[in-house]
Amino acid sequence: MTVDMQTIGKRAKIAARQLQQFDSTAKNQVLLAIADELNHQREAILSANTLDLEEGQKNGLTTALLDRLSLQKQLDGVIQGVCDVVNLPDPVGMEFDQKTLPNGLQVRKRRVPIGVIGVIYEARPNVTVDVIALTLKTSNAVILRGGSETLRSNIALVNVVRVALEKHGFPIDAVQMIEDTDRKYVYELLRLSNFVDMIIPRGGNSLHTFCRENSTIPVITGGIGICHLYVDETADLETALAIVHNAKTQRPSVCNALDTLLVQETIAAKFVPMVVKRLTEDKVRFKVDEQATHYTNGAANVELAGAGDWDIEWLDLILGIRVVPHLDAAIEHIQSHGTAHSDGILTQDLASMERFLNEVDSAAVYVNASTRFTDGGQLGLGAEIAISTQKLHARGPMGLEELTTYKWLIVGQGHVRP
Amino acid sequence: MTVDMQTIGKRAKIAARQLQQFDSTAKNQVLLAIADELNHQREAILSANTLDLEEGQKNGLTTALLDRLSLQKQLDGVIQGVCDVVNLPDPVGMEFDQKTLPNGLQVRKRRVPIGVIGVIYEARPNVTVDVIALTLKTSNAVILRGGSETLRSNIALVNVVRVALEKHGFPIDAVQMIEDTDRKYVYELLRLSNFVDMIIPRGGNSLHTFCRENSTIPVITGGIGICHLYVDETADLETALAIVHNAKTQRPSVCNALDTLLVQETIAAKFVPMVVKRLTEDKVRFKVDEQATHYTNGAANVELAGAGDWDIEWLDLILGIRVVPHLDAAIEHIQSHGTAHSDGILTQDLASMERFLNEVDSAAVYVNASTRFTDGGQLGLGAEIAISTQKLHARGPMGLEELTTYKWLIVGQGHVRP
Numbered sequence: 001m002t003v004d005m006q007t008i009g010k011r012a013k014i015a016a017r018q019l020q021q022f023d024s025t026a027k028n029q030v031l032l033a034i035a036d037e038l039n040h041q042r043e044a045i046l047s048a049n050t051l052d053l054e055e056g057q058k059n060g061l062t063t064a065l066l067d068r069l070s071l072q073k074q075l076d077g078v079i080q081g082v083c084d085v086v087n088l089p090d091p092v093g094m095e096f097d098q099k100t101l102p103n104g105l106q107v108r109k110r111r112v113p114i115g116v117i118g119v120i121y122e123a124r125p126n127v128t129v130d131v132i133a134l135t136l137k138t139s140n141a142v143i144l145r146g147g148s149e150t151l152r153s154n155i156a157l158v159n160v161v162r163v164a165l166e167k168h169g170f171p172i173d174a175v176q177m178i179e180d181t182d183r184k185y186v187y188e189l190l191r192l193s194n195f196v197d198m199i200i201p202r203g204g205n206s207l208h209t210f211c212r213e214n215s216t217i218p219v220i221t222g223g224i225g226i227c228h229l230y231v232d233e234t235a236d237l238e239t240a241l242a243i244v245h246n247a248k249t250q251r252p253s254v255c256n257a258l259d260t261l262l263v264q265e266t267i268a269a270k271f272v273p274m275v276v277k278r279l280t281e282d283k284v285r286f287k288v289d290e291q292a293t294h295y296t297n298g299a300a301n302v303e304l305a306g307a308g309d310w311d312i313e314w315l316d317l318i319l320g321i322r323v324v325p326h327l328d329a330a331i332e333h334i335q336s337h338g339t340a341h342s343d344g345i346l347t348q349d350l351a352s353m354e355r356f357l358n359e360v361d362s363a364a365v366y367v368n369a370s371t372r373f374t375d376g377g378q379l380g381l382g383a384e385i386a387i388s389t390q391k392l393h394a395r396g397p398m399g400l401e402e403l404t405t406y407k408w409l410i411v412g413q414g415h416v417r418p
Numbered sequence: 419m420t421v422d423m424q425t426i427g428k429r430a431k432i433a434a435r436q437l438q439q440f441d442s443t444a445k446n447q448v449l450l451a452i453a454d455e456l457n458h459q460r461e462a463i464l465s466a467n468t469l470d471l472e473e474g475q476k477n478g479l480t481t482a483l484l485d486r487l488s489l490q491k492q493l494d495g496v497i498q499g500v501c502d503v504v505n506l507p508d509p510v511g512m513e514f515d516q517k518t519l520p521n522g523l524q525v526r527k528r529r530v531p532i533g534v535i536g537v538i539y540e541a542r543p544n545v546t547v548d549v550i551a552l553t554l555k556t557s558n559a560v561i562l563r564g565g566s567e568t569l570r571s572n573i574a575l576v577n578v579v580r581v582a583l584e585k586h587g588f589p590i591d592a593v594q595m596i597e598d599t600d601r602k603y604v605y606e607l608l609r610l611s612n613f614v615d616m617i618i619p620r621g622g623n624s625l626h627t628f629c630r631e632n633s634t635i636p637v638i639t640g641g642i643g644i645c646h647l648y649v650d651e652t653a654d655l656e657t658a659l660a661i662v663h664n665a666k667t668q669r670p671s672v673c674n675a676l677d678t679l680l681v682q683e684t685i686a687a688k689f690v691p692m693v694v695k696r697l698t699e700d701k702v703r704f705k706v707d708e709q710a711t712h713y714t715n716g717a718a719n720v721e722l723a724g725a726g727d728w729d730i731e732w733l734d735l736i737l738g739i740r741v742v743p744h745l746d747a748a749i750e751h752i753q754s755h756g757t758a759h760s761d762g763i764l765t766q767d768l769a770s771m772e773r774f775l776n777e778v779d780s781a782a783v784y785v786n787a788s789t790r791f792t793d794g795g796q797l798g799l800g801a802e803i804a805i806s807t808q809k810l811h812a813r814g815p816m817g818l819e820e821l822t823t824y825k826w827l828i829v830g831q832g833h834v835r836p
Contacts, residue, residue: 020777099798107797112779115779242832250834363825363826364826366830368830369834370830370833370834372834390615392532392616392823396825407813408792408815409783409785410791415787416660416664416788417788
């Protein structure tokens with residue numbers, strides 16, 4: 001099969017324009033129709049998914065990965081997710097910054113869709129439907145490029161969606177998928193700047209780097225989180241332990257999980273053993289600096305950290321521990337080794353809280369809470385298309401509003417510039 | 419001379435961090451000191467500028483261009499511009515979207531500097547100081563790369579600024595200039611993604627394309643405006659004529675000047691001759707479609723437009739005129755040939771106004787006003803660093819707020835994710 005990316009781009013741009021004519025009610029109706037259609041086509045979707053899983057098994061994918069790819073248990077949640085998006089407020093058309101200038105010119109800004117969004121992601125087929133729901137809700141056309149492991153599942157899901165779109169008079173090219181996972185089409189997508197307005201990569205570091213290096217379209221970089229918690233001597237250690245435990249073990253495979261624990265040296269002798277004991281129960285292994293080794297009693301799951309270990313996003317049950325003399329050293333470590341994703345301080349000292357909030361320049365900066373809250377759903381956005389760790393357009397969790405831009409509307413009565 | 423871009427990048431990043439410790443008062447003081455120092459060093463600056471102008475003359479630059487490069491008359495305005503920025507509100511530190519989530523987690527966003535900004539511009543030395551004032555006011559470090567025609571002027575200006583920074587305890591590397599105009603350093607700047615957070619090109623189409631094609635850093639594309647006005651049959655023609663005249667002739671060399679006039683055919687026989695007559699007085703030449711030629715009586719300054727002429731940003735006293743049957747055709751023309759910069763409708767019909775505001779997706783969409791208002795100063799931003807015609811981060815005129823990003827501040831009392 002050959003894929004003509006120019007045609008896909010052109011169709012997406014036309015569809016994006018056609019989408020402008022549908023109001024929130026119409027968009028919500030089509031989303032409910034999509035949920036319905038997914039429910040009715042459950043068998044077709046699951047049998048495509050079964051084929052993907054069988055091939056994955058043949059190719060030696062781990063059980064954990066196969067679990068993530070499976071829609072058997074996930075499909076109900078996926079369908080519910082579409083219905084949840086229906087209930088979110090539609091940012092498109094909202095007006096703000098209204099003003100009348102001294103010369104009488106009336107100026108305001110109106111939220112409008114971005115246009116065409118390219119989303120490049122790996123593995124999980126639930127992302128396919130999540131992204132479709134969020135982009136349709138904001139009147140954006142989307143070009144999807146999913147991973148090869150779930151190609152059949154994705155094709156089945158997208159076909160079901162396009163049927164629902166067509167039945168409701170929506171442009172079917174509002175949702176297109178690149179049905180060939182050859183990486184050359186990713187490259188071609190990144191160069192479609194005539195048609196595509198924004199690229200969202202969702203995947204590992206190498207995908208983000210590839211997009212940044214090759215795209216002529218603005219890219220939302222993100223999703224890589226080397227996350228830190230600094231525990232100072234004023235912290236309530238039982239509370240701190242519960243937070244560290246949660247941040248590391250509640251879901252170790254995700255970007256907002258804890259990677260490195262920084263402990264003030266005055267409490268290291270007490271707190272490091274507490275952490276090792278508690279987290280060992282959850283099978284965590286530790287990479288610790290030399291000073292911390294004094295407090296770990298040569299436990300089998302503790303080893304000395306190498307110099308490069310502070311720069312690794314573990315995505316696993318591994319925790320780095322480093323003993324630092326004071327807040328400045330903690331901030332310095334975070335500035336040197338962090339990815340500006342999610343970093344926090346556990347303290348009872350107000351001045352330290354303030355300094356940490358001021359001086360740590362991460363997308364999400366925490367006081368006395370687990371880093372696991374960096375998530376659109378958790379922070380009240382209702383849904384999330386990505387977590388941005390770059391500084392333009394949006395930072396941190398991106399919800400519906402971050403899938404829009406604005407235009408200036410300027411109304412005069414014959415105004416000319418003097 | 420060799421330029422070490424890695425060192426420039428590293429120094430800028432360090433300076434950007436140091437800038438965080440200065441509050442609005444300190445920043446305003448240093449801006450006033452810069453204005454003062456520019457005033458005191460007037461002679462050194464103007465003599466460097468004279469050398470640039472002499473070389474420009476030798477190299478055969480036009481009088482018009484030399485005029486733009488000259489600081490003799492402009493320097494007072496440049497200094498005043500710095501003082502004007504002092505009086506603008508500082509967006510850094512502003513907090514918004516405060517909320518307490520049902521679980522008690524306190525969430526808010528705080529405006530913070532973007533970090534390090536690279537600005538690549540051509541010719542005019544006043545841009546050097548404008549950019550410095552805006553970036554310092556927002557606590558950003560800047561790396562400047564100006565045009566070769568005013569290299570000596572720019573070096574003189576930047577040196578004066580750095581002296582003022584040093585006297586006030588500010589990091590001098592908050593303002594750096596690439597003192598070699600070899601284009602290879604532009605390329606190197608565009609690849610400094612470890613140090614630079616945003617690139618703002620200010621120049622022609624080829625500069626913007628070069629940046630988009632080669633940058634690994636987010637680029638604010640903009641400044642290219644193929645601008646349209648559509649005059650329909652309900653418009654007050656005298657008012658429309660004044661607006662068309664203003665949009666085309668008030669400053670033809672800039673991006674928000676009118677390029678193509680679209681006239682509804684029912685009034686073409688009356689309005690086209692009015693336009694040609696009035697604008698001919700200002701030496702405007704016309705490129706018109708075949709239908710319009712019927713109303714121009716073979717005037718010497720009117721020629722038939724070629725197919726490509728609708729896609730040219732004239733930046734000169736040239737106006738395209740095209741006769742269209744109705745609003746749909748006008749919108750279709752703007753969608754096909756526009757650059758989504760500034761486009762307007764001149765009409766008395768409310769339904770047409772609404773449709774135009776809804777369906778034309780440009781950074782600035784006008785009703786009954788000149789396109790010349792697309793300008794940070796004119797639209798109440800106080801100052802402007804660029805005009806964005808892309809859709810991410812900022813759209814249209816960019817002022818101080820658009821030189822900031824935000825971070826999420828999340829304060830808990832031992833919160834863990836269930």
